[in-house]
Amino acid sequence: FAHEHGINKPKGYNVSFHYNPEMEKHHFGMTHPMKPWRLTLTKSLVSAYGMNFAMDNYTARAATYEELTAYHASDYVDHLATVAPQPQPLDMENLNPDLKFNLGGSDCPLFEGLYNYCSLSGGASLDAARKLCANQSDIAIAWGGGLHHAKKAEASGFCYINDIVLAILQLLRVHARVLYIDIDVHHGDGVEEAFFSTDRVMTVSFHKYDPLNFFPGTGALEDNGPKSEHNPGAHHAINVPLNDGITDEQYTSLFENIITKVIEKFRPGAIALQCGADSLAGDRLGKFNLLVQGHSSCVEFCKKLNLPLIIFGGGGYTPKNVARAWTYETAIAIGHQHHIPTQIPIHTPWRDRFKIDTLLPTIQQILGEPRQNRNTQKKLTEIVQHVTEQLRFVGA
Ligand code: VJV
Numbered sequence: 001f002a003h004e005h006g007i008n009k010p011k012g013y014n015v016s017f018h019y020n021p022e023m024e025k026h027h028f029g030m031t032h033p034m035k036p037w038r039l040t041l042t043k044s045l046v047s048a049y050g051m052n053f054a055m056d057n058y059t060a061r062a063a064t065y066e067e068l069t070a071y072h073a074s075d076y077v078d079h080l081a082t083v084a085p086q087p088q089p090l091d092m093e094n095l096n097p098d099l100k101f102n103l104g105g106s107d108c109p110l111f112e113g114l115y116n117y118c119s120l121s122g123g124a125s126l127d128a129a130r131k132l133c134a135n136q137s138d139i140a141i142a143w144g145g146g147l148h149h150a151k152k153a154e155a156s157g158f159c160y161i162n163d164i165v166l167a168i169l170q171l172l173r174v175h176a177r178v179l180y181i182d183i184d185v186h187h188g189d190g191v192e193e194a195f196f197s198t199d200r201v202m203t204v205s206f207h208k209y210d211p212l213n214f215f216p217g218t219g220a221l222e223d224n225g226p227k228s229e230h231n232p233g234a235h236h237a238i239n240v241p242l243n244d245g246i247t248d249e250q251y252t253s254l255f256e257n258i259i260t261k262v263i264e265k266f267r268p269g270a271i272a273l274q275c276g277a278d279s280l281a282g283d284r285l286g287k288f289n290l291l292v293q294g295h296s297s298c299v300e301f302c303k304k305l306n307l308p309l310i311i312f313g314g315g316g317y318t319p320k321n322v323a324r325a326w327t328y329e330t331a332i333a334i335g336h337q338h339h340i341p342t343q344i345p346i347h348t349p350w351r352d353r354f355k356i357d358t359l360l361p362t363i364q365q366i367l368g369e370p371r372q373n374r375n376t377q378k379k380l381t382e383i384v385q386h387v388t389e390q391l392r393f394v395g396a
């Protein structure tokens with residue numbers, strides 16, 4: 001069998017895939033939008049395409065207590081490790097939230113096996129980061145990570161442990177500067193906050209911004225890091241606030257324009273890319289008009305920069321769309337995107353869950369009618385102008 005003899009795996013370019021099937025066994029609650037099962041659907045589609053033969057596949061281990069406390073407060077991690085799971089709430093309102101760490105409310109419920117789930121997500125991202133550090137992977141993929149809202153001592157927005165921060169801390173051991181890019185529809189506030197005071201990490205988040213109506217309400221264009229000129233982190237947070245309905249064309253051009261300028265000035269040694277799939281059209285929480293093509297063009301662009309690249313998952317609340325995007329992005333990582341059939345393989349487990357039998361559905365297939373685009377060209381030009389001005393303060 002050609003596959004099993006590694007004939008499909010090009011020598012000299014390594015992609016590693018870090019995944020643990022135990023993650024899917026955890027449930028946030030019946031109607032909670034976060035479904036760990038989307039990781040199983042993704043893995044099943046990646047395997048159905050045979051992509052596993054072109055990558056190094058690792059069963060991710062759980063992160064240790066010491067690894068988690070490299071960023072998180074030990075009293076918070078202790079609490080996560082020992083707190084009793086609460087009975088699944090019957091409705092959205094929860095009467096007894098543990099206010100100390102923002103645990104136990106409807107966004108961040110205390111479900112069975114929570115600590116295991118958090119450690120597995122952290123372990124996958126740490127393994128991925130270490131493969132890059134050791135020069136054993138050119139691209140390392142951890143779809144179970146990307147939980148960008150978690151704070152040092154607080155859960156937030158479906159996130160408990162910030163696996164991205166843990167992974168970037170590893171990358172900083174061997175790279176002077178790391179660029180963090182976040183295409184989840186939500187603001188990457190937890191990662192921004194963790195590296196607020198350093199000039200060794202630049203964070204760039206693209207997100208829907210509507211402070212009163214959309215979570216987490218931060219990430220305005222003008223928020224670029226500490227205002228004090230004496231703080232090295234000043235100007236090292238870039239925020240790209242967007243409105244509903246943005247299209248592939250607008251998003252791709254904005255992304256390439258901004259990231260090109262950022263790379264030129266910041267000159268990172270490695271890139272960490274959070275690929276939250278809730279920025280896709282048809283997401284349960286997000287309201288953009290992005291297709292798999294537009295979303296994945298960000299991955300393709302980052303790959304072409306030829307820097308060590310770690311890719312995380314993140315949000316994504318319509319599992320079939322999440323699996324399509326993350327599968328296509330896996331194909332980009334291994335360079336198979338132009339060679340794979342767009343029709344979902346007949347032998348794909350849970351094939352019927354995809355409803356539409358193509359990997360690259362059109363906006364009409366997904367939504368019928370696209371969402372109204374509330375992004376004007378004028379606003380997007382203003383954003384690029386502001387970012388360009390911020391970057392004048394960055395670099396030698
Ligand atoms: O908007 C919020 C916070 C509230 C309080 C809690 N209620 C339920 C909603 C309003 C102010 N939270 C956001 C959190 C989004 C997290 C996104 C995470 C990521 O994609 O960036 C990275 C993984 C929010 N939006 C929608 C919901 N929460 C939501 C939560 C539910 C729910 C329906 C919607 C929780 C439980 C149930 N339904 C049953």
Ligand code: CA
Pocket residue numbers: 182183184185186187188205206207
């Ligand atoms: Ca984002």
Ligand code: ZN
Pocket residue numbers: 184185186276278314315316
């Ligand atoms: Zn999100």
